[in-house]
Amino acid sequence: MSSDMSNSSHKPDDGSEPKNGPPSNQPKFWNDPKKRSLLFQVILLAALGFVFYTIIDNTLTNLEQRGITTGFDFLTREAGFGIAMSLIDYTEASSYGMTFIVGLLNTILIAVMGIIAATILGFILGVARLSDNWLIAKFSALYIEVFRNIPLLLQIFFWYYAVLRTLPHPRQSIEFFGSFINNRGFIFPAPVPEDGFGVVLFGLLAAIIVSWLIARWANKRQELTGQQFPVYLTALGLIVGVPLLLFLLSGMPLGLDHPELKGFNFKGGITVIPELIALWLALSIYTAAFIAETVRAGILAVSHGQTEAATALGMSKAKTLRFIVIPQALRVVIPPLTSQYLNLTKNSSLATAIGYPDLVNVFAGTTLNQTGQAIEVIAMTMAVYLTLSLLTSLFMNWYNARIQLSER
Amino acid sequence: MKYELQPALPPPSSMIGVVGWLRKHLFNGPINSIATIVVGYFLISLLVPTVQWIFIDSDWVGDSRDACTSGGACWVFIANRLDQFLYGFYPEAEHWRVQLAFIILIGSIIWLVLPQTPKKGLVAALLLVVYPIIAFFLLYGNAFGLVQVETHLWGGLSLTLVLAVVGIVASLPLGIVLALGRQSEMPIVRSVCVTFIEIWRGVPLITVLFMASVMLPLFFPEGMSFDKLLRALIGITLFQSAYMAEVIRGGLQAIPRGQYEAADALGLGYWQKMILIIMPQALKLMIPGIVNTFIALFKDTSLVLIIGLFDVLAIGQAANQDPKWIGYSTESYLFVALLFWVFCFSMSRYSQHLEKKLHTGHGNRA
């Protein structure tokens, strides 16, 4: 009944009635897919709107009734607590907003470290999994099956509680090359640039630019004449040689800040806290198992004919791998690799379980507790991960598109 | 003149048998030989002490730490707390309820997995619709003369399984709706679904659990409060449904266009087309993917310890803090790792097996 009414109410707007002949032929309102989908979408929107309205209304009422403070004013208030590790200058007098940045930077640090290590380890294992050598292939398979089937959190706990905790106290540190390992972490001398070190950095920069120019020139020349140029060797020579030469010429303007045991702990140098080491080990080892599988699938996806053709052309095994297999495998590998990187970044939030001061530990942990403003804090934290995810997938999409374009 | 082929000579003895195998697989060329020796040495120096520690030098029986004298692993610790690892703080007299619930579950799963059993559809339907109700009353009680067991007493492996099973079962319908929505031609429906999926996939589970534990209560009107376990389940389900939606979308996309068009040509409506034609084919293709998400979820359930639920890993952590058993944390981590590994490894093997089986059926289509 009601749809009949709405149908008739639509008639005047429709204006199509005269052309369509007798009204009995006109499809029923609910049989017209366009109108139906419109109606459906309107209902969906209304329902969503209602849900959101209820949630927001409930939340606001709840907050107001119980006299809970809201808003982002707390970000400028003094935090008043210390953080074990910070990449920027942070003291107890800094604001809650600063704790957010400190946590964010620590999250980015562990994510980048993890991605680099997991990629290297994962590629080695993935290639090893396909090795002719039975022992190496089986070893790689064993690694993959063991580590990807155990929860990451458990692995983090294992490295932190069962392995790193067994290290000696600072006084009995294991020492090598001026570095120390103990249960407060890994402490190594910090490089301190002195006057004239800028020249070395400048040399490095210049070498990189020149290498890039040479690579472009060599590429062009090869396309025109077919002549090859040892680009990699030249670049390596330039990038290592030039700064080294300048470094020696300017009288080695780089001091070392050696760590020294003073009182309870080592002073000076750079300390990598055990929480970071445990998290890094666990994240890299766990994610590497997944990356290895991705790489293996990518290599297997390159058809055998390609390898055979390369052999027929007389390419060596290494050259086949470098010029034929890997470029084609990469195309298959990149998309799943992206999601592994994203997973690693998200998984780094497990830091909170062992007290590595990442975003979730510092901001969604201590700051949330101290201010009690759960909604603002959780929303900001989630927004960060969402943004990181979106940025990574944007970058990877761009990279993917570039790689796909090179197909001819 | 007749030329006759001489019978072929047997291959040289160095190419067959054990020696041949060794030469071919371990020592073909100098680099490979060195690699074999290095890896072999590494493995032996790693595995021998480990095996010795776990099996040979270990203690298995006893009831206090005094029984652990041989210097190897102290499995007495695990044996003494086995009940806690399996049932958490669930009252001992009621353990049969947990056992019964899981026997039914495992029984019906075996029924579904075995290839020759009849009436799979019916069993699956019962498992998805009727079983959750039975399991709920069995575990929670407070009805049919069963004593009520508060959810904060649930724990150990049984809680891990409850979280994983409920998470996967509850996220399936939501995932199907989201996947269909994502493929819909209605722009608003599509964008709503895409937004939902991308948001949940973009954030770590732990923030979702935080949200469920500290924010969710504020979203509901006064006086309506949820059980802590239920809040965690809501968080896990929402999170998981986004991943499920992507698996289902993959399954839907694997169905050839012709199937959709044929259904349209027959004059079937959208829902008829989906329920009668597409879903039955797609669901079969999705099973490996669903099993894989289940494995991921199963491992992820360990995160609930951060919001204070006692899953099997949290029980292990708590056991490590018992002053009577300090110093045996390696044992408890290894035990929990073994539990997880056995579940995940067997499931991943099953999913690989399924993938192969399904692959042959559809292999030549492309």
Add this chain to the structure above:
Amino acid sequence: MKKTLTSAAVLMVAMTGTAMAGTLETVKERGAVQCGVTSGVPGFSVPDDKGNWKGLDVDMCRAVAAAVLGDATKVKFIPLNAKERFTALVSGEIDLLSRVTTWTQTRDTQLGINFAGVNYYDGQGFLVKKELGLKSVKELDGATVCVQSGTTTELNMADYFRTHSISYTPVVFDTNDQAAQAFDSGRCDSFTTDLSQAAGLRTRMQDPSSVGALPEVISKEPLGPVVRQGDDTWFNIVKWSHNAMLNAEELRLTSANVDKMKAESTDPNVKRLLGLDGPKGQGLDLADDWAYQIVKQVGNYGEAYERNVGKDSPLGLDRGLNALWNQGGLQYAPPMR
């Protein structure tokens, strides 16, 4: 499938209480007090082998249950971590938060909660290994300190070290247990927490005798039961349950002698407390013998103290600040008349 979930949800929701308009009515209807406690701090709230909760904070919950329902066993204990405790209270998941919670201005005024009293006057101290031979917190310069996150402890430490220009590295853990364990295994040089909790956690360490507390107490930590803001009846019930325990101790009423005293005593104060005379339970909407039930089933404050944290318990703490006002302490309850 969805239906099952929703029906389960409805069931669970229904079972965790409905109206918040009157906590008292909800509690009576439900037949149990839902009490938020720690997941295990010896002496304050900790489950024993059989899952029975024990501790000073637990006794606070039991006293309220005895007063309201006449049965101290009708308490449902809900273990909470530091992060979720206030939301759990504010959202109505629990009726009473009795979880070694420090009374501060921010918490009292900005989080929608009210502190109903102080059942333990505590202060923050530092535990160190005795072998280091430290005499004062001021010698901790450069030390690594283990601490639980999201507590007043963390802030107090930062303030104290800042004002005394002592450099330190904090290592922050989600639970006090983890922090204590980390200290025990040598991750930190010192472990800081409320002294009462430190005493409890010390008993769980590998060698409790090798660990000692430094003399400084760097903060005031009044710990007490907390209720939601805006329900004065319930607020009064919790406040006076605590006061009744203190007054009972002052009047030397114990769980052992309360029946005899009820029958024989002529002391008007005793008679008023036991509901034979005076205000009884009217203003609180409780039965007249509410305070009698507390003393009978839970005991007076001194009994609860000695049982859980006092000299004869594993914690072995002196009464100190927690002695009654007339014995040199701070525990002072308004008169019941």
